Amino acid sequence: MTAYVLRRLLHGIPIILGVTIVTFILFHVFGGNPIASFLGKNATLADIAAMEKEYGFDKSLPLQYLDYLYQIIRFDFGRSFATREPVVDMIISGVGPSLSLTLPALLLTSLISVSIALVSAFFRGQLVDRLLVFLAVIGMSVSFLVYIVLGQYLLAFKLPLFQIHGYEAGFIDRWQYLSLPIIVMVVVGTGYDTRFYRSVMVEETTKDYIVTAFAKGLSRRRVMFVHMLKNASLPIITRMMISVPFLVTGSLLLESFFGIPGMGNMLLTALDQADLPVIKAYTVVISILFVLSNITTDVLYAIFDPRVKLS
Amino acid sequence: MNNLSSPNRMPPMALSVTDLTVRFDSDQGSLIAVENVSFQLRHGEILGVVGESGCGKTVTSKAILRLLPEHFSKITNGKIQFGNDDLVRVTEQRMRQIRGAEIAMIFQDPMSALNPVFTIGYQITEAIAQHRSISRKAQQSMAIDMLKQVGIPSPERRFFDYPHQLSGGMRQRVMIAMALVLNPKVLLADEPTTALDVTLQAQILDLMDTIREKHKTSIILVTHDLGVVAEVCDRVVVMYAGRVVEQGSAVDIFKNPRHPYTARLMESLPQSDRHSRHHRLPTISGLVPDLRQRPAGCRFADRCLITQQRCVQEEPELVSEVNAAHETHSWRCHYPLGGMST
Numbered sequence: 001m002t003a004y005v006l007r008r009l010l011h012g013i014p015i016i017l018g019v020t021i022v023t024f025i026l027f028h029v030f031g032g033n034p035i036a037s038f039l040g041k042n043a044t045l046a047d048i049a050a051m052e053k054e055y056g057f058d059k060s061l062p063l064q065y066l067d068y069l070y071q072i073i074r075f076d077f078g079r080s081f082a083t084r085e086p087v088v089d090m091i092i093s094g095v096g097p098s099l100s101l102t103l104p105a106l107l108l109t110s111l112i113s114v115s116i117a118l119v120s121a122f123f124r125g126q127l128v129d130r131l132l133v134f135l136a137v138i139g140m141s142v143s144f145l146v147y148i149v150l151g152q153y154l155l156a157f158k159l160p161l162f163q164i165h166g167y168e169a170g171f172i173d174r175w176q177y178l179s180l181p182i183i184v185m186v187v188v189g190t191g192y193d194t195r196f197y198r199s200v201m202v203e204e205t206t207k208d209y210i211v212t213a214f215a216k217g218l219s220r221r222r223v224m225f226v227h228m229l230k231n232a233s234l235p236i237i238t239r240m241m242i243s244v245p246f247l248v249t250g251s252l253l254l255e256s257f258f259g260i261p262g263m264g265n266m267l268l269t270a271l272d273q274a275d276l277p278v279i280k281a282y283t284v285v286i287s288i289l290f291v292l293s294n295i296t297t298d299v300l301y302a303i304f305d306p307r308v309k310l311s
Numbered sequence: 312m313n314n315l316s317s318p319n320r321m322p323p324m325a326l327s328v329t330d331l332t333v334r335f336d337s338d339q340g341s342l343i344a345v346e347n348v349s350f351q352l353r354h355g356e357i358l359g360v361v362g363e364s365g366c367g368k369t370v371t372s373k374a375i376l377r378l379l380p381e382h383f384s385k386i387t388n389g390k391i392q393f394g395n396d397d398l399v400r401v402t403e404q405r406m407r408q409i410r411g412a413e414i415a416m417i418f419q420d421p422m423s424a425l426n427p428v429f430t431i432g433y434q435i436t437e438a439i440a441q442h443r444s445i446s447r448k449a450q451q452s453m454a455i456d457m458l459k460q461v462g463i464p465s466p467e468r469r470f471f472d473y474p475h476q477l478s479g480g481m482r483q484r485v486m487i488a489m490a491l492v493l494n495p496k497v498l499l500a501d502e503p504t505t506a507l508d509v510t511l512q513a514q515i516l517d518l519m520d521t522i523r524e525k526h527k528t529s530i531i532l533v534t535h536d537l538g539v540v541a542e543v544c545d546r547v548v549v550m551y552a553g554r555v556v557e558q559g560s561a562v563d564i565f566k567n568p569r570h571p572y573t574a575r576l577m578e579s580l581p582q583s584d585r586h587s588r589h590h591r592l593p594t595i596s597g598l599v600p601d602l603r604q605r606p607a608g609c610r611f612a613d614r615c616l617i618t619q620q621r622c623v624q625e626e627p628e629l630v631s632e633v634n635a636a637h638e639t640h641s642w643r644c645h646y647p648l649g650g651m652s653t
Contacts, residue, residue: 209425211378217410228426
């Protein structure tokens with residue numbers, strides 16, 4: 001197991017290198033002069049040259065790329081063009097709010113959708129099942145924006161249960177701002193996930209081992225919750241693990257609509273201002289997270305499915 | 312319920328199916344998969360149910376334990392007498408007491424029929440725990456003992472194996488152990504040897520024969536393989552397109568088939584003495600009719616070599632004859648082979 005994880009981590013290095021090369025080429029070779037685009041049309045040549053020197057962009061491209069790699073190894077992504085703050089500090093301060101939003105949302109969404117899907121699969125074909133599928137389709141069909149606007153109007157403005165916009169860092173205080181975006185995320189995600197999990201479970205219930213389990217005299221509850229669910233857990237884990245990198249990167253839409261200073265908001269601002277160091281750091285962080293979550297997924301497979309051997 | 316020491320007080324049959332009719336409903340319409348099927352399983356016998364794919368053998372055996380998918384199938388008529396219970400009408404609660412403990416079932420493909428994510432020990436003890444309140448230790452030793460009986464080497468170790476760690480033959484032995492661990496009166500074996508190679512088939516059939524001898528289990532053996540039937544069955548039910556077309560002792564069926572379908576099935580059985588390598592094996596051309604459009608007459612009419620006008624117009628009734636050994640032999644044909652038609 002340890003050897004497997006180590007080897008997979010080593011395999012991850014070329015993947016991350018590939019991502020850095022593509023990112024670097026996109027921004028430095030095809031993207032024009034990054035400093036000039038940041039400073040805008042009113043900048044003088046002297047301003048551009050000064051800043052190029054400051055950020056090491058006056059060096060040759062291969063040297064700049066090596067600088068970039070060296071930054072990644074030290075986990076120091078230089079300073080932001082816009083705020084002049086170290087990018088690492090910006091990331092660290094953004095991760096907290098993002099995780100506070102996305103982690104509870106993912107856990108709640110998964111818990112709720114797996115439960116609804118179980119009920120739906122349990123009563124497959126009956127009225128309860130049809131009703132739940134109908135609600136799930138409605139849930140996923142309505143736009144995110146409708147939920148945001150309606151939520152802000154009805155739950156935060158008319159019935160002042162939550163704050164409309166903003167954020168406070170306090171561990172207790174943050175929830176009055178985060179509750180509404182979490183609810184919106186859960187409502188939208190539950191629609192999608194319920195349908196996915198239900199179809200996974202219904203597919204499992206057509207397998208032969210289900211008939212064997214019934215033939216032993218087991219109750220429907222035991223067949224579904226023990227035999228079916230353990231087999232359905234692999235697709236469920238996969239679905240959840242796919243979302244893990246996005247937990248850290250936050251939600252672009254929700255963070256900007258609700259004014260939450262998370263990673264998503266940070267990326268939007270950086271893109272808007274052509275803040276290259278932030279964009280490059282963000283890209284690398286995402287690719288590292290993807291590699292890590294893929295390894296974790298495979299390890300979880302081995303734990304849940306005895307047929308999977310890590311070698 | 313039954314006093315085993317006085318066989319006279321036992322009900323005459325281990326299982327008695329009368330006029331069983333099963334309907335399947337789908338978006339494309341409904342069909343009668345099994346129609347007025349009647350047969351009886353005697354104590355301690357192996358009854359073969361044979362026929363091509365789609366003739367209703369598996370539906371019949373699953374219907375006995377009410378294991379058909381309930382949202383699109385329904386037993387619309389008939390009676391399945393088991394002891395004092397009519398399995399068509401007993402409550403689901405009573406049915407669950409019967410499943411696994413009094414009537415057990417084994418399936419065609421042991422790889423897919425065993426749950427891949429639980430150890431075989433878990434799956435066997437789970438069946439015990441469902442029906443007996445005994446300690447985990449006792450469950451475990453029962454399971455290991457049963458694994459030993461079905462010929463699993465070092466069962467104490469195998470107990471902790473997952474299905475994928477066993478060979479095909481071992482898996483089917485595990486299925487059999489799981490089915491028999493509570494010593495059921497009736498075993499439904501649905502194509503138990505089809506997924507296995509020939510040497511393993513023989514071993515599994517031997518095992519079933521031994522079990523029948525030792526535990527007096529009555530066995531319904533569903534198969535499309537007449538070779539299997541010839542090897543172990545006492546009596547045979549031949550099904551075609553959801554109907555019983557011929558029924559009788561294995562000797563009568565093999566030596567004196569009356570229904571043309573049975574006869575043609577026999578011919579398509581490879582036999583070393585009859586067919587040299589240069590002869591093509593005879594086959595029955597055509598397909599089992601689509602049950603959504605049932606023919607008015609005999610269901611075998613369009614594939615039969617001796618079809619007459621009457622066969623297409625009128626479905627034959629079941630005709631019975633009692634042979635010298637007091638065995639009933641019945642068939643559903645207007646122009647039966649062999650003896651004189653009635």
